[in-house]
Amino acid sequence: MKRRLLAALLLASAIGLAAPPARAQTVAELQRQIDELKALVKAQAQAPSQARGARRGTPVAVRPTHARATDAGTVPAAGRPVESAVAPPVVVAPVPHRFALDEPDTWSDALVPPAPQPLADGPNHGARPRTWFERLSLRGYTQLRSNEFLSGDDTAPAGRSRLRSVHDGGISDRNTFTFRRVRLVLQGDIHERVFIYLQPDFAVNVSNQSGPEGRQHYSQLRDAYADVFLDDERRTKLRFGQQKVPYGWENLQSSQNRLTLDRADALNSGVPGERDLGITLYYTPWHVQRIWDRLARGGQKLFGNYGALGLGLYNGQTINRIEANEDLMTVVMATWPFELDGLGEAFRGQVLEVGGSAYRNRFRPELGSPGLGNGYDDERVGLHAILYPQPFGLQAEWNWGRGPEYDPVARAILTKPLQGGYVQAMVRVDRSPVGPFMPYARWQTYDGGWKVGTGAPRLDTDEFELGVEFQPIKAVELTLAYASMNRREASISRLGRAKGDLFRAQLQINY
Structure with missing residues (x-):
């Protein structure tokens, strides 16, 4: 997978070099694109293991240590960093107190x-x-x-x-x-x-x-x-x-x-x-x-x-x-x-x-x-x-x-x-x-x-x-x-x- 993506990037770069001078890319810009592509490939490779860890109940994100406690735990603390609503961190709530007659x-x-x-x-x-x-x-x-x-x-x-x-x-x-x-x-x-x-x-x-x-x-x-x-x-x-x-x-x-x-x-x-x-x-x-x-x-x-x-x-x-x-x-x-x-x-x-x-x-x-x-x-x-x-x-x-x-x-x-x-x-x-x-x-x-x-x-x-x-x-x-x-x-x-x-x-x- 990595080789295919790298070949595609090199082919796109070659085509860009053959283009008019106004669209030419420097070697530094090409290296930056390669680094970004490597980071994307690495993130995709880690995604399945993180999902398995979430299914097993392993926390993926830890609440910042400077969060302020509230009276009842239902109102967000002031000063907490804003978390993304699109991809919220996966956390595991503690098991609530319960009474099971069959256990x-x-x-x-x-x-x-x-x-x-x-x-x-x-x-x-x-x-x-x-x-x-x-x-x-x-x-x-x-x-x-x-x-x-x-x-x-x-x-x-x-x-x-x-x-x-x-x-x-x-x-x-x-x-x-x-x-x-x-x-x-x-x-x-x-x-x-x-x-x-x-x-x-x-x-x-x-x-x-x-x-x-x-x-x-x-x-x-x-x-x-x-x-x-x-x-x-x-x-x-x-x-x-x-x-x-x-x-x-x-x-x-x-x-x-x-x-x-x-x-x-x-x-x-x-x-x-x-x-x-x-x-x-x-x-x-x-x-x-x-x-x-x-x-x-x-x-x-x-x-x-x-x-x-x-x-x-x-x-x-x-x-x-x-x-x-x-x-x-x-x-x-x-x-x-x-x-x-x-x-x-x-x-x-x-x-x-x-x-x-x-x-x-x-x-x-x-x-x-x-x-x-x-x-x-x-x-x-x-x-x-x-x-x-x-x-x-x-x-x-x-x-x-x-x-x-x-x-x-x-x-x-x-x-x-x-x-x-x-x-x-x-x-x-x-x-x-x-x-x-x-x-x-x-x-x-x-x-x-x-x-x-x-x-x-x-x-x-x-x-x-x-x-x-x-x-x-x-x-x-x-x-x-x-x-x-x-x-x-x-x-x-x-x-x-x-x-x-x-x-x-x-x-x-x-x-």
């Missing part, structure tokens, strides 16, 4: 914030600024339930408790199928040190819309917060907004990951709905995060995107309720995983996590007795321990304290002691003809007030649950459970406890 290596991203990615077009960023849809991801899940009475007090005369649960309105003598949760999560990094999280629920029931009966499938805000990281390693962060209150290990665990159908009464009664509006400081040492990352990659059900140490301040009236006094709820939490490899070969890979949490609050129940003032003392302390199932596991929590509770003798709300917890055993089977599955058994008990109920009624719970969770494919989870319940209904107008046996089923779709 186990990405599951941990749903439990902890992703590693920071440069969002501004600074000197160390060789790609174009990311757009909003590359910085944010959308995921969610839906839970469809069915509860069937096998025996017991599905109905009762006025003044007597019926078999009901504060966690599942579908436990009723007239319900068959119900949506327990329909969640969507919008999350992502909007800056190297800012992570946002927004979650509504579309399966909320409300009352008094067009008559005495409730209405279903309304939308309610569950989470709306921003994490501001105080260091480059993302070990320390401040969380602002409506968020989960770090009290109780199971309370923090997402319902998408939890093994049992509902949370235990004893711990959840401290923060019903698990959330409040406030500020939390979290800290996670690197070696603790390393253990959690390993467990998440192994498919373990962790407690979520939280720190090993937490300290928070909140309104104290629980989720989506207006603040009712000038007092703040103060919460402290600590949890620590220990690798048990040093105990011998039988414990290789095993992890035991232990910790505790406590809070101090003043709470005002709805429609309580007159003269509530700033509310009632609401204080608790709890402990937890989890031996992750590899394949056998144990989980337990207990808490003690005092809080508002209706007294039928005094006919008033009083501050009373409370206590309760649960013990749970589970086995994890990764391979079987029906896919992965986890059988479990749990016993729970609680004696204390349900402060968010009208008049702060008393709960008196004694329940045993036996179930199994199947996961035939990554997008589908099926839980079947038998429950033997002995409960007081959460109502100040119904007394005593109701008993019964239930068959319960839940189909969860992850997306």
Whole structure:
């Protein structure tokens, strides 16, 4: 190719020399044309290798080091050299944070914030600024339930408790199928040190819309917060907004990951709905995060995107309720995983996590007795321990304290002691003809007030649950459970406890 082009140039030059003197070319001009032709041939020869490098993801051009960073990475920096619109340089954008149900290596991203990615077009960023849809991801899940009475007090005369649960309105003598949760999560990094999280629920029931009966499938805000990281390693962060209150290990665990159908009464009664509006400081040492990352990659059900140490301040009236006094709820939490490899070969890979949490609050129940003032003392302390199932596991929590509770003798709300917890055993089977599955058994008990109920009624719970969770494919989870319940209904107008046996089923779709 080179020889043919050179011969053509020499032939053209000879013809030019034979032309009239006004068009004659000097030797220097001829040499210049030859040099230009050589450069063109060299550029054509390099073009295929550059194209192959671009297909392999190798950057061809590097952003100049003097480019100025912008706030969000979407506005070009001032002073950047103008790049050709005809042949822009080939650059490779970083892989955005994602969550793929069919790829186990990405599951941990749903439990902890992703590693920071440069969002501004600074000197160390060789790609174009990311757009909003590359910085944010959308995921969610839906839970469809069915509860069937096998025996017991599905109905009762006025003044007597019926078999009901504060966690599942579908436990009723007239319900068959119900949506327990329909969640969507919008999350992502909007800056190297800012992570946002927004979650509504579309399966909320409300009352008094067009008559005495409730209405279903309304939308309610569950989470709306921003994490501001105080260091480059993302070990320390401040969380602002409506968020989960770090009290109780199971309370923090997402319902998408939890093994049992509902949370235990004893711990959840401290923060019903698990959330409040406030500020939390979290800290996670690197070696603790390393253990959690390993467990998440192994498919373990962790407690979520939280720190090993937490300290928070909140309104104290629980989720989506207006603040009712000038007092703040103060919460402290600590949890620590220990690798048990040093105990011998039988414990290789095993992890035991232990910790505790406590809070101090003043709470005002709805429609309580007159003269509530700033509310009632609401204080608790709890402990937890989890031996992750590899394949056998144990989980337990207990808490003690005092809080508002209706007294039928005094006919008033009083501050009373409370206590309760649960013990749970589970086995994890990764391979079987029906896919992965986890059988479990749990016993729970609680004696204390349900402060968010009208008049702060008393709960008196004694329940045993036996179930199994199947996961035939990554997008589908099926839980079947038998429950033997002995409960007081959460109502100040119904007394005593109701008993019964239930068959319960839940189909969860992850997306």
